[in-house]
Amino acid sequence: MKVLVIGAAGMVGRKLVAALLSTGRVGEQAISSLALADVVAPTAPEGTIAVTTSVVDLSRPEAATGLIADRPDLIFHLAAIVSGEAEADFEKGYSINLDGTRHLLETIRLAGQSQPYRPRLVFTSSIAVFGEPLPAVIGDTQHHTPLTSYGTQKAICELLLADYSRRGFVDGIGIRLPTIAVRPGKPNKAASGFFSGIIREPLAGQEALLPVADAVRHWFASPRAAVGFLLHAAAMDTGLLGNQRNLTMPGLAATVGEQIAALERVAGPKAVALIRRQPDEVIAGIVAGWPQAFEATRAKSLGFVGESTFDEIIRIYIEDELGH
């Protein structure tokens, strides 16, 4: 099968590509070729599978034409302008996150008019589709009232994905990822950055700032779980989805206090001592509007599996990123 990964240079994209190349298959099917696309040049890992790379600007309709020219059987669409940037640059966010996805869907639909074509399309959505009113635990039938342009764009793409799938133009599945932790790499300025920072920095012997209260509760999965969701979505029987093509992924609800307790269990009190509380009203205000926990009943019943303790999430980071 021919596989295309759009957004292959991102953190999750790179881990997905590594997983695809390590097994050489998706479910039962062997991968014959792998095309990697992103706004910056993705790295083409060495291996036995033919890998091609391309640099694309998804806001241009012809970008999708180029990506689909080879008629990939399976498409992972992970590319997006992130939340903060989509809020700061209204036009850029709509152009990439909405128009880019719509160009892709339209190009697939039109390709199917000359000869039958209905690829599996795995789309990464976000829990940012949810907004007020926000129950403590969000069920699978909660409405979408996003409080950001990013969340709006993701919610719209979910609707398009479902309609294009219902009409038979594509075999789509949208997965709403939890906040991914522990993110590898340097601290960044994302409002959610501290959720990873308070684990990652202490494990590296460095101080980490904690801008919110210990009682703040949020919804997590590891990068390894995120790749698992994508691979399961790629191989599963989508007939089980009916017309509901978008799913909240399972995750783990944990408070900051529970994160810190897990860090102490895994790495000891010396690590915890490196967390410095420095309340930040702005970040606390942003985070207060975020979802805290989900039922994710449907996704679990369809075989998607997340972590069940934050200890596990920390151990995965140590295994996958620190090599021990």
Place this chain on the structure above:
Amino acid sequence: MKVLVIGAAGMVGRKLVAALLSTGRVGEQAISSLALADVVAPTAPEGTIAVTTSVVDLSRPEAATGLIADRPDLIFHLAAIVSGEAEADFEKGYSINLDGTRHLLETIRLAGQSQPYRPRLVFTSSIAVFGEPLPAVIGDTQHHTPLTSYGTQKAICELLLADYSRRGFVDGIGIRLPTIAVRPGKPNKAASGFFSGIIREPLAGQEALLPVADAVRHWFASPRAAVGFLLHAAAMDTGLLGNQRNLTMPGLAATVGEQIAALERVAGPKAVALIRRQPDEVIAGIVAGWPQAFEATRAKSLGFVGESTFDEIIRIYIEDELGH
């Protein structure tokens, strides 16, 4: 205030225009001019207010530019390709129902960049945004999983309206209308046509076909109530909406059997005898997927008022359409 009605030639549009001209005001504010637009030429009623008309194709971006040139303070956007046609012609439905609305929003946003402009925009959405799973009574936080392209397009426009309002580009409010009954005029081929037909035809001494079982339950408001919703949405304090700019309108849940009982109370057994049961599997199948009843708690608390008995809906038809 300058008022623009897009979709002024439709059934609800014509009644809205008549109501605007009869009072000459919206809430406390006097109407200074009224612009009517539709895909076919709207009739310009005589009156003391300056009325202009235009024929527009909303799928063309420049159509919105022309409509907004005069900077209307209040815009009613009722125009849409109806459900059946949007399902039959995929491209036309997206072009008018999605792109047309987005062009309008974008034109308003860009107009606000040269000098401040933030009109009230009243958008008619639909209960077609709801799909499976469908509880017997649908609450205000039920998710949108439309089962038609029309419902998908309306759900997407709701998301856009909310985001453009949140960003301050427009003062939007979306209202999800119940099925409007009793519709005046000739029988049409819409799957929902019989809901009006079984009342309208007998009142005119004509036979009406009933294609579904008496137990079928659905959600109704009169054309008069629909105009009332639009006028209330135009004048209300939208600050009360917060970031949830779209509302399910109140309505009346009634079974076909309850409709017929109401007809008997209002017009006697002779009228009821004109209803001929002719089961139609196709129509019954379509209608089985439709919502049956809503809570509409939020809209009611915000002052929107529908009917409470089907007798009332029939009496309104007799008063407004049969002139007695």
